[in-house]
Amino acid sequence: VTNLQLRIDRALEDAGMRRTSQRFAVMQYLMEQPVHASAEEIFEAVNRLDPRASRATIYNSLNALVHAGLVRRLSLDVGGARYDAALDRHHHFFCERCGNIRDIPWFPVSRIAERAALGNHTLRDYDITLRGICGSCGASD
Amino acid sequence: VTNLQLRIDRALEDAGMRRTSQRFAVMQYLMEQPVHASAEEIFEAVNRLDPRASRATIYNSLNALVHAGLVRRLSLDVGGARYDAALDRHHHFFCERCGNIRDIPWFPVSRIAERAALGNHTLRDYDITLRGICGSCGASD
């Protein structure tokens, strides 16, 4: 009955999705641990609470949530996809040493729309992925 | 003995890589067909010239070329990786209808370095992926 739980219930309802305990648990994990978790990490967390929860359902739930726009899926060059409860918009910084993803506060890129238009393309969305060494890793140089 | 072939030979040499016929064929295909091919497409093209060429070698070669910086690997949300002979720098536009990747002429994003620095991160590289409907697909609306 926390505020977070109410928000999740409402989000699922608004999206016209059934509120199953598995979907709820996935959303809750993503919102409480905004660490861009992998499907496997989410599975482990949800499975810890409900040992009957299966990988297939985690994948199905994630796909449904992504489809509904409640979750964003990030694909990196390496490893599996990462998931992100789509709260605020932001860019991503991928650390090549530790593999973690750090958030970069959102800022718009002004010339993007204009450039897409040059090719007669219709822009719907874009994102920037930065790569390098994050603050924590760089500190230990 | 074309100009292109000499360039490939030199690039491999500069990278300290042996000039095997398979690596050469991979590079040649990527430079002649700058369409952001998948590993499978590259395999089919190379295998057509040399039916003994195997998938494993294509993957090994691509990894070696990427490692040497001669080829860029792009990973999209869907399907396998695409490869790009790293000639000129550019951004990418992914068409959600036809799945093709169009090039967007390079332009720098000015506030990127500054934003990365805010988080104490050391920026090494970045790229922008645009998504939407490309000119060809949009024309048939």
Next chain:
DNA sequence: GTCCCTGCAAACGGTTTGCACCCGG
């Protein structure tokens, strides 16, 4: 009661790897 969702296990696609042979330097 109706469908959608779940759990299970098997299949899948893309990619990597172990090993013996081969060829470029």
Next chain:
DNA sequence: CCGGGTGCAAACCGTTTGCAGGGAC
């Protein structure tokens, strides 16, 4: 001739799917 590269097949990993049973509405 030496060491890295190749071909083959099997393994691998992340993800999807077919099916039978169960829970949300």
